[in-house]
Amino acid sequence: MSDDLKKGLEGVLVAESELSSIDGDAGRLIYRGYTIEDLARGASYEEVLYLLWNGHLPTEDELEPFIEALLEEREVDDDVLDTMERLAAAGERPMAALRTAVSMFSAYEPEDDADPEDLDATLRKGRRITAKIPTALAAFERYRQGEEPIDPNPDLGLAANFLYMLTGEEPDDVAAETFDQALILHADHGLNASTFTSMVIGSTMADIYSAVTGGISALSGPLHGGANQDVMEVLIEIDESDLDHREWVEQATAEGRRIPGFGHRVYNVKDPRAKILQERSKELAETGEDKWYNYTTTIEQFLTEEKGLVEKGIAPNVDFYSGSVYYQLGIPIDMYTPIFAMSRVGGWIAHVLEYQAENRLIRPRARYTGPQDQAFVPLEER
Incomplete structure (x- = not known):
């Protein structure tokens, strides 16, 4: 049994599955x-x-x-x-x-x-x-x-x-x-x-x-699940700003702000789901309000082409486009x-x-790092 520590079970195989592959x-x-x-x-x-x-x-x-x-x-x-x-x-x-x-x-x-x-x-x-x-x-x-x-x-x-x-x-x-x-x-x-x-x-x-x-x-x-909400809140902040949306992104990145919806634990390139939702966002923009699509595409272009995030393995994930898509559908x-x-x-x-x-109870281990050989003292003597 290996004693190698894998925080967050990073890279650890715990099961075989026929359901999905990334x-x-x-x-x-x-x-x-x-x-x-x-x-x-x-x-x-x-x-x-x-x-x-x-x-x-x-x-x-x-x-x-x-x-x-x-x-x-x-x-x-x-x-x-x-x-x-x-x-x-x-x-x-x-x-x-x-x-x-x-x-x-x-x-x-x-x-x-x-x-x-x-x-x-x-x-x-x-x-x-x-x-x-x-x-x-x-x-x-x-x-x-x-x-x-x-x-x-x-x-x-x-x-x-x-x-x-x-x-x-x-x-x-x-x-x-x-x-x-x-x-x-x-x-x-x-x-x-x-x-x-x-x-x-x-x-x-x-x-x-x-x-x-x-x-x-x-x-x-x-x-885990809240990034698309974070994306939409940023887009609304941009919309309510006095700055042009490109200027807002430039200022935010210069201040070291992290733009949500970029980067993924598994994907090193653009999330394939983001590509599909980007297409749908464009379709919704053609029949309704187009500013949310314009904001997201401008942000993506700036961060990927000018900031070079893709070269660093950081690209848009599914949340980057799902937030604005849901908003265009009238979802809170x-x-x-x-x-x-x-x-x-x-x-x-x-x-x-x-x-x-083919069930087997999932039961990983933790490495003990606490004290050893503590001398017990009765309650009345502590």
Whole structure:
């Protein structure tokens, strides 16, 4: 057994997976062998869920009942909605509200007594969680705005339905397709912190509700899931500044400010997901406000061409463009990370199922650096 210390488990192999692969030098991401570009441009989020959970892309005959099953599970219990209303009134953070909602879902699980080793039952539970998260999130936001929740629309896919429940208006084709792509792009990404957290919990044979709740908790940390919110806050700061956006970036970098949305733990080149969202941001700009697209492209050009960040292995990541895309879709800034969770839940469930199929309790070691041979002193003599 090696005694080499790997802080943050950097470079440590802990599992084998058929789900996703990242080539950080080439800027390549695949799900089960399919490039993220092909999936984002040719598949729906539901098809990608099927791929991750079942190992292959569905035929039309397979996809129809799969979507129908998701549709049937969208409703959430009134108790959950009541809790979302109370949390909204109390000013709770959206990620904390989502964590609470998923914990509550288990109270109404029809297969609550299923054997933990029954992976088919676990998948069905995971499907229910995935279907209900958009409904709970949209309801929470509606309550925050002083509005009543909107019932799911059975004629809309998961992405379009969420935007409909959030705003009360059916999105146009560009908005629906853009958001669907965003969900696909965030569905899985190797053993990131939240996925690994879900796997650790799953390795104890805890139920999938516990594993997903743990994933949400890990994703809520600012070092993992909050960068797209940080990007949008910077863009708004630029918009409200007296400086031209290029001048603002030049001044900020001269002052040593870090621009969020650049750099990634795995990618040394531009994140392939960022390239796709940049295209969608441009499309949204052509039919709406173009300043957010102009800001992001100017910042990227300045930091990559004039500051040479790419040569240092620092390039735009998915968060750099997802923030402005979500903003153009009318999504509140502090809902960005919950939307990340709404997408990544598909990957969490897939990884838990894959790992539990040949389960071994995840139990790493820590190197002890404390004192040795301490003499014990009874309480009355201390």
